[in-house]
Amino acid sequence: MKIRSGQINPGIPRRQQESVRRLPQPAGLLIFAVAVILVATAASALNRPPANPQAPESKPIPNVKCVIGLENVKPNTRGTLSALPNGLEFATGKTKATISTASILDIFTGQESRQDVSGLVGTAAKSAIPYGGGRFVSLFSHQVEVLTVEYADSNGGFHGAIFVLGQGKATAVKDQLVANGAKANPHVQAPQQEQKP
Amino acid sequence: MKTLTRIAFRSIFFVTGGCAALLITASLMAQSAPSGKTGSAPQQATKLTASAIQLERSGITTDSDLVIPEDTRISTYENLIIQLNKTKKFQHVYRSGDHNADTAPDLVIMRLIPETFKPGSQKLREVTTVMGSTSIKVKVQFSSRDGKILLEKEVKGTVRFYGENLRATSDLAKKAAGVVKQTF
Numbered sequence: 355m356k357i358r359s360g361q362i363n364p365g366i367p368r369r370q371q372e373s374v375r376r377l378p379q380p381a382g383l384l385i386f387a388v389a390v391i392l393v394a395t396a397a398s399a400l401n402r403p404p405a406n407p408q409a410p411e412s413k414p415i416p417n418v419k420c421v422i423g424l425e426n427v428k429p430n431t432r433g434t435l436s437a438l439p440n441g442l443e444f445a446t447g448k449t450k451a452t453i454s455t456a457s458i459l460d461i462f463t464g465q466e467s468r469q470d471v472s473g474l475v476g477t478a479a480k481s482a483i484p485y486g487g488g489r490f491v492s493l494f495s496h497q498v499e500v501l502t503v504e505y506a507d508s509n510g511g512f513h514g515a516i517f518v519l520g521q522g523k524a525t526a527v528k529d530q531l532v533a534n535g536a537k538a539n540p541h542v543q544a545p546q547q548e549q550k551p
Numbered sequence: 552m553k554t555l556t557r558i559a560f561r562s563i564f565f566v567t568g569g570c571a572a573l574l575i576t577a578s579l580m581a582q583s584a585p586s587g588k589t590g591s592a593p594q595q596a597t598k599l600t601a602s603a604i605q606l607e608r609s610g611i612t613t614d615s616d617l618v619i620p621e622d623t624r625i626s627t628y629e630n631l632i633i634q635l636n637k638t639k640k641f642q643h644v645y646r647s648g649d650h651n652a653d654t655a656p657d658l659v660i661m662r663l664i665p666e667t668f669k670p671g672s673q674k675l676r677e678v679t680t681v682m683g684s685t686s687i688k689v690k691v692q693f694s695s696r697d698g699k700i701l702l703e704k705e706v707k708g709t710v711r712f713y714g715e716n717l718r719a720t721s722d723l724a725k726k727a728a729g730v731v732k733q734t735f
Binding site: 464468469 | 633646677715
């Protein structure tokens, strides 16, 4: 019985046999090196931040109240606020108002307490509750954040827009706008006491 | 007994009547007195004329020693712009920094200088009725382009019973617009 596989023809010289045996080693090394380079490239590409880190688009925030200050938007209108790479956009059902990032002069955030039952209907309902029950209802309130954006129009005219958002959202919008290149100066928090000069 | 009762009723009537007369006189005197100090600026009885007005942000939004929340300052400024347009006393109402105001022929510059500010609390107002009012008192100043002060008057905006704190700024703007209507 002859076993042929794995055998080297004894007719081939010894030196040639060695070179045949060594041949797979450089090829394997080459393939390994290429693979390492490819994996490293892919990993660096995956870990790399986006091409333009200053222009991320945040999630639109619904049910934001624009208290005052936007052109073509009535005071106390509710809508969706978005911090876009080119600025701040407030959209209602019909109208859209945008404050461009370049025109923003300063951004302020603050906290306020708002009544759970408020407005004309809420106030009337509270007044109608007998035995001072309306006052008890007035004890229930929630915290909101106020975002104030100061900006200039094309003529250089000074404007200010005030938005009321849920807790923590105004700070996120401010951070987003600052990341996009909007100006914001450090501010002093207003105390809750009566002020006299 | 009857006589005594009649005398008692008559004396009570006179005392009540006297008190009412005193109150009416006092309230009339208070109304006729000037509403606030005028400072060094002249109080003009005659009306001023101007075709354009510019609301300066300095004072109400900057350069003030008072620490007023920025939303209150901005709300006052924006509400006043709305109210000034509503008066229809001027052809143009310019915002602070508007370059178009530089060439306006007879321009009056309006400034609001904050004097006192009480933040108040909506919850306290609605629970107690008598406490927690928000108020802001400013000096309304009208001046010419060259800096000459034409008129100064104090105005106070408050929210006493129901409503959010920013309603005080709306009240202030309406009262300031009232001053504009009286002056121009």
